Amino acid sequence: MLRGAHAISLDSKGRLAIPTKYRDWLRDECDGQLVCTIDIAHPCLLLYPLNEWEEIERKLKTLSSTNPAERRLQRLLLGNAIECELDGNGRLLLSQPLRSHAGLDKKIMLVGQLNKFELWDEARWQQQINDDIQGLPEDDWASSPRLQDFSL
Numbered sequence: 001m002l003r004g005a006h007a008i009s010l011d012s013k014g015r016l017a018i019p020t021k022y023r024d025w026l027r028d029e030c031d032g033q034l035v036c037t038i039d040i041a042h043p044c045l046l047l048y049p050l051n052e053w054e055e056i057e058r059k060l061k062t063l064s065s066t067n068p069a070e071r072r073l074q075r076l077l078l079g080n081a082i083e084c085e086l087d088g089n090g091r092l093l094l095s096q097p098l099r100s101h102a103g104l105d106k107k108i109m110l111v112g113q114l115n116k117f118e119l120w121d122e123a124r125w126q127q128q129i130n131d132d133i134q135g136l137p138e139d140d141w142a143s144s145p146r147l148q149d150f151s152l
Contacts (some may be wrong), residue, residue, distance in 0.1 A: 002112035007122060009106055014099055015091040016108065016119075023090040032086035036094060036119075037077050038101050042128070045094070045102045045119040052115045053081070094119075 006019050018026065026032055026049060035053035039046050048056065060078060063070035080101070084092045094104065107122040120128065 001114050002117055003114070004112050005125070006110045008108055008110050010094070010099070010104060010108055011091075014094050014096065015087075016094065016110070018086060018090045018092060019110065020090065023086065026086060034084045034086070034092065035081050036084050036092075036098055037081040038098065039118065040073070040076050042118075043102055043121070043124055045098055045104070047084070047092075047110075047117040047119055048115070050083075 002022070008016055008019070010016050026034070030049035030051050033050035034047055035050060036045055036047045056077070060074050063074055065071050065074065080098065082095050082098060084094070086092060099105075102119060103121045103124060104119065105121065109118075109120040109122050109125040111118040111120060111125065
């Protein structure tokens with residue numbers, strides 16, 4: 001499982017070094033092959049191990065290309081998907097269009113989300129966390145059957 005938030009830096013070529021604790025796992029799990037695409041709901045990127053991304057593609061394939069909403073989702077996720085490979089130093093190269101979409105510059109956050117990572121600009125990540133904490137008291141947990149029985 002991918003978890004935790006890690007402050008990392010992009011180099012001048014747009015490469016990020018995956019934290020050491022994930023490198024061997026990613027090489028074993030997906031031979032260092034990942035796919036990066038945009039998040040359609042937030043100003044960040046989604047970085048999937050290839051096997052996890054292939055599951056997303058299977059789901060996208062079942063959507064109709066004639067339904068405007070379904071086609072839009074396919075276009076946004078697949079059209080922005082870029083294959084990435086860990087290099088010998090555990091780095092990934094992010095394309096300029098993806099970096100621009102998420103406003104990634106030098107300081108970024110790599111955030112584990114179970115089966116994928118999110119890539120955030122560090123300042124935007126801090127703002128998102130603050131917004132999420134502020135939104136907690138307003139959330140109606142009872143409106144979600146999965147949250148009604150959730151406890152820590």
